[in-house]
Amino acid sequence: MFIVAAIVFFLTRLAPGDPAALMLGDQATADDIARLRTTYGLDRPLFIQFGLWLAEVVKGNLGHSIFLQRPVTQALLERAEPTFFLALFALAFATLIGIPCGIASAVWRGRLVDQILSAIAMLSASIPSFWLGLLFIQFFAVRLGWLPVAGYGDPGAPLAERLAHLILPATVLGIVNSALIVRFTRASMLDVLGEDFIRTARAKGISERRVVLRHAFGNALVPIVTVVGLTGALLIGGAIVTETVFGLPGIGNLIVSSVLRRDYPVIQGALIVVAGIYVIINIAVDLIYALVDPRVRT
Known part of the structure; x- marks a missing residue:
């Protein structure tokens, strides 16, 4: 730090x-x-x-903003809600996409399903988030009118109404960041599926579904938990572009405006907080290891 x-x-x-x-x-x-x-x-x-x-x-004092004329901590807290929920929803979406696709890709290794999922993962990792965000805005918000174009709603609006503004940006971030989870899940599952105890479980007549989900996936969780945790940390600090595209008043947008105004205290305070979140998430991931793999506790 x-x-x-x-x-x-x-x-x-x-x-x-x-x-x-x-x-x-x-x-x-x-x-x-x-x-x-x-x-x-x-x-x-x-x-x-x-x-x-x-x-x-x-001492816990991040300084005083030159342009906002308020403490940096207060400015960050005012912008924390959109960023927190955006990162949370995006991580949930990326995990719901990445883990099942990674498992399916490993189970049907070399087949058409594996090739399609690997190609989609590579494509999603290559697409710039701002470009995908603009496409989603044009199609789902402007053309179909299903979701808000940008912003975070009125300050006095109900929480559910404000969270509706996060569906598009969270989907964009989830798609882009799911590729890494797919690749790590696939690689981890392939390592475990080749172990002797998996062949033994199959020889005992255990159903393939139980072999994959309980025996293989349970023993492949450590690297998967690692990549999910790191993805969550990346989403906290990497939502800057997406927040700017969708006009979200989050911490990322605050950092961008502070850089343009050379508001040193806000830039320094925000980046220190993001670095601290990285540290906390890494510690949490290390503690979760003991829960998902009993061998870590011995």
């Missing part, structure tokens, strides 16, 4: 543009810009700025 904090802090300073000049506009004088830079401590040496910011981060 310290390395991430250092990289994020200094990379934001390497980007051209002065937040004070952007905030005051073209009519601002050099004295006005200098006063604003002093107000926010931007005139201090970088290492001093980094030390002061890091000391506040350790």
Whole structure:
């Protein structure tokens, strides 16, 4: 986390543009810009700025937004709901697609079903999410009128109405990210299906369905849990483009606008939070190993 904090802090300073000049506009004088830079401590040496910011981060204070004029933590919490539900729905959709398709592809290895599913997985991994999102908007929202085009509904609207705006973006993210789950599930299942205990189970007359779902899939869960967890972490940080295409007021959209405005505290705070979520998800995945595979506990 310290390395991430250092990289994020200094990379934001390497980007051209002065937040004070952007905030005051073209009519601002050099004295006005200098006063604003002093107000926010931007005139201090970088290492001093980094030390002061890091000391506040350790205390749980992510700083104060230059443009939003509110604490970064508050700004992130205001944008957290769309991003959280978008990542959750997209992960559920990707898992519901990826695991069954991966199992079917492994069971019918080399057959037409395997070739079709592998081709679809490769195609979905190659499609840019923004392009697929624009296609979905044009077809399902504009032409058919089934779903909202963009946005997240009115702030006072019921939760169900706001969540309806996430169906299209969650579907787009789920399709794009399901390819990795399909490939890992297929590879893991193929490794287990070749083991001796699988042949023994079949020799005992156990039904093929039970052999595949209970014996093979149960022993292939560890790498599948790993890739599902990493996909969830990627969705948290990788929803920026999709949120921008669908006009969702989430954390990704906040990061994009903050980068354009050189709002350093928001950029640094958001990326630190995303990195922290990565760490938490990785720890959770390691703990889940003990639940899905008793051998890990021994």
